[in-house]
Amino acid sequence: MFLLLGIVLLIFLPSPWDIVGFTVCLVLFFGELLFWNRTMRGRRKVVGAQTLVGQEAEVIAPCRPTGQVRIGGEIWGARCSDGADAGETVRVVGLSGLTLLVERVM
Secondary structure (H helix, E strand, C coil): CHHHHHHHHHHHCCHHHHHHHHHHHHHHHHHHHHHHHHHHHCCCCCCCHHHHCCCEEEEEECECCEEEEEECCEEEEEEECCCECCCCEEEEEEEECCEEEEEECC
C-alpha cells in the first residue's frame, strides 16, 4: 500500500516534494515488509485432518460403528462406538488414519 502511495505522490507532487514523499513511502513499505516477515516466520501452518479434532459434525450415514459425517462442507468417514443416527450431531475426538473418531453430543 505504501509503495502505491509513493508512486502516486511521485506523479502528483511538485518537484522536490515528489522525491521526498516517494522516499518516505519506500522506507515505510520496506519497514512493513520486514515487520510482516518477522511476525509470520515463527508461526506454523495449521492444515490437515488434525485441525478437525474438537469440531462438531452432522451424521449423514448412520455410524454403527462406521458411517459418514459432514464437517465444514466435506464428507468424512467416521467411527462412533456409541452409534449415531443420520441427522444427529457428533463431536470429533480423534483421528485414525483418515477416519474420524466421533462421539455423540448430549
